[in-house]
Amino acid sequence: MSLIQPRTLKGFRDLMPDQAMRRARLLRIVEDVFLAHGYGPIDSPILEYAEVIKGKSGGETNKELFEFTDKGGRAVALRNDLTVPLARYVAQHEGKLVFPFRRYHIGLVYRGERPQRGRAREFLQCDADLIGATGTAADAEALVTMAAVYEALDVGPITLRVNDRRVLNGLLDTFGARDKAVPVLRALDKREKLGDEVVRTEMTAAGLEAEAIERVLEACTPREDNDATLAALEVAVGDNELGRAGIEGLRAVQALFIASGRRPEALRFDPSIARGLDYYTGVVVEAQLDALPDIGSVGAGGRYDDLAGLYTKSTLPGVGFSIGITRLMDALEALGQEATAQSPSAVMITHPGEAALEPAFAFAAALRTEGIASEVYPQPKKHGQQMRYADRRGVPYVFTRNDDGSWHGKRMADGETGTFPDHAAAAAWIHAN
C-alpha cells in the first residue's frame, strides 16, 4: 500500500512541543490577568451560517472566507474574527446575559487566499470586551487590563499608543470637514511610513484646504509628553464640544491608569493612531514592545458605538481589545528568550528493568505531590539510553535508585549530583535551585 504524504495545508501549521508549551504558558498568563480584572470566558462555534459571518444574506463572495455548503445544504463559513461571533452571541442571548457584559474569548479564526506569502490562514485570536457600558471607567479598564497583560507576560516595557476618535472628528468639525473623517484618517495612518508629503497629497485629494491640512498635521503630532500633546490638541479643537470631550476622556483615562499602579510611561497619547476606520468611535489603542517597535503592534482595540446592529435592534456600545499572541510568540523568540524544553517534566526517573518499576512509580508520585512534574522512563532500556533521552527532552533532573533504597540525583545543566534518602529530601534540593 502506498503511503499518504503527511503534510498540512498551505498557511496551516503544527505547533511543535516547545512552541505549544510556550503558547500554553502565555495563554494561561493572559487568562489569569483577564480573570483578575473580571472578564470571564465564553465560547462559540468555529463554523457558523455564512450569512451570520458575512453580516448579510446576499451572495457576495469574500475571497478570504472559508465557506462551503454542508451536507444538509446550509451555506456555512469558518469565522474570520471573534467580533462578529460576539455580536451574534450577544444578540442571540441578550435576555440571559447581564449587562454591562464582560467577556474574553480565545479562539481560532480563519482567513484564506490572502496575497501575502507565508501568512497564517488559521490563527488564534484573543479578545476581551466590555459590552453595554460607556464612560471613562469602561475605557480606562480596557487600557489597565491590557497593560497588566503585557506586564504579566514579562516581555519588557511596552507602550500603549492611545488616541480618541472624537478629537480628530471635533477638529474636522471646526472647519466643516467632519464628513471627510475617513479619508483623512486613512491618510494620517500612512504618515509614519510614507511621510507628510504623501499625507498632504491624499488630504488635498479628499477635498481638505491647505490651511486645514496644516492644522490637522500640526495637531496630530505626539509631543514630548502627554500634557504637551493634550495642550496642543486643546488649542486645535478650540471650543468644539466633541473635541473637548475626547480630550477630557483621554485625561480621565490617564488618571485611572496611574491610579491603578500601571507604569505612567506605558501610556502615550498619539493623535496619529487611527485603527479600524469605520468601526471605532472613541478611544483607540495600539500596543508596541519598546524593545521591538518594528514588529508592529502586539495588541490593539478601542471603543465602538454599536456592536450588534446587524442582529438586534438594541444599541450595544462597547470597548475591547485583542492581544496579539502570535506576534508575542515571535517577539519572545526575537528577544532571545529560550524556548521551553520539549518536556514539561522537572524530573525523569531511570530504572534498570520492569522488576524495578514499583519504587520508581512511587517516587514519581511522591514528587508530584510536592509540585514537581515527574515521569518514569517508559520502557526497559540501557541506562545510557535513558540518560540521553532525558537530555534530549530537556528534563532538568534525573534520579536513579541506589541499592540501599536511597536516590541518586543529577542536575543535567551542570552535572551536579547528590544522594537523597527520600522524595522529600530530593524535592528540597530541587526547590532550593
Added chain:
Amino acid sequence: MSLIQPRTLKGFRDLMPDQAMRRARLLRIVEDVFLAHGYGPIDSPILEYAEVIKGKSGGETNKELFEFTDKGGRAVALRNDLTVPLARYVAQHEGKLVFPFRRYHIGLVYRGERPQRGRAREFLQCDADLIGATGTAADAEALVTMAAVYEALDVGPITLRVNDRRVLNGLLDTFGARDKAVPVLRALDKREKLGDEVVRTEMTAAGLEAEAIERVLEACTPREDNDATLAALEVAVGDNELGRAGIEGLRAVQALFIASGRRPEALRFDPSIARGLDYYTGVVVEAQLDALPDIGSVGAGGRYDDLAGLYTKSTLPGVGFSIGITRLMDALEALGQEATAQSPSAVMITHPGEAALEPAFAFAAALRTEGIASEVYPQPKKHGQQMRYADRRGVPYVFTRNDDGSWHGKRMADGETGTFPDHAAAAAWIHAN
C-alpha cells in the same frame, strides 16, 4: 435594513459564561495533571487535506465528515478526531520529535449528520498519548495519569474498568478461533445491555462452538475482586503464551497503580471491556463515575500496535486515553454541583460617579495584587443598580468607599458587612472566609 437572525447551526452551540468558566476550570485541572505526569501540549490545524483525515486518497465519502473544496481547489476536511492528526503529525515530524513521545492535545473535532438527535457536531476532545514505547511502565502510566485526572477533578470515586486484548485473543487461540476475535468482541460488547442469550446467538453465527462460547462467557466475567478475575482467566487460557502475557501485564500494571498511591479499588479488571475493535491490541480501559454509572464512560483508551502506518514506514506503537470533558460537564450538573457564577470577580467596587473613580481603581488594583479578582462597576449609575448588578452576576463581595476613605464591605451571600481601613484589611477578611 432587516436584521440577520442570530442563530447557531444545528448541533453547534455557544457556551454561556457560567458553562465556559466551568469548562475552563476543568480543562486547567486536566492540563495540570497531564503536565505533572510529563505530557506536554502540541497543536495541529482543525482543517487538513481530506485524504489525510480520511486515511486514503480515494473519493469514498464519509457522511459524518465536514469536507469541501477550498478556494485553491484543494479537497479539505475538518478533523473528526485527534488520533488521525496525531498519526500525521508524528509521521511528518518524526525526525524532530524525541521518542518515546508523550503529548496531550485538547482540540475541537467535527462530526456531522449523525442519526442521533441532539448530538453535538462540534466537540472538544482531550487526549493524552505516549508513542513509541511498549511495556508495563507505559501502560501503567496511562492508567495512573487517568486516575489522577479524575481525582483532581473532584467528581467523586471512579472506576477504571481494565482489560487486555491479549487475554481474549489467547483464549480464542486455545480452541483455534483467533480469527474470530472481532465478531466475538463485538458480541461481548453487547453483553451488559442485551444479556447472554443474544451474545450466544451472535457467537454461534460467528462460527464458535457451543463449548467454546461457554468458556468465553465464563472467563469474561468480572469476579468479586481482581485476584479472583485473574485467577479465572488463568484457568481459561491455560498455558497459552499470549493469554498469559496479557494476564501478567494486568497484574504488573495493578502493582504500579497501587505503588503510585492511587486508590486500589479504582482499578477493576473487567474481561468484558472491548473498546475500539480494530484498533487496540493490548490493555484497554473505560472510566466510569461510581455515582453515575449510567451516563456511560467518562474516558477511555488503550494500547495500539501501529499508530501511523498510513503515513510512515516506521512502526509506532503507543498507549493513550481520552478524557470525556463534555460528559464530565454533564456529570457535574447531574451531581448537583453548583454552576459557577457569570463573573470571575470576587469583588465589585461601586462608585458614586466618575469623579470618584480614582480610589476605586486603586482599590481594585491593590486587591488584585492579593490574588483577589476585582472589578469596578463600569459606568455612572445609581448605587442600587450597581448592587443589583453585582448580585445578578454572582459577585460574592461588594465594596463602597466611605467619606473618610475607609471601605465598607458586604458579603452578598449572608449580608454580613464590615468596615476596613485599607485593601489589606479587606483582603484579610475575604481570605478568612
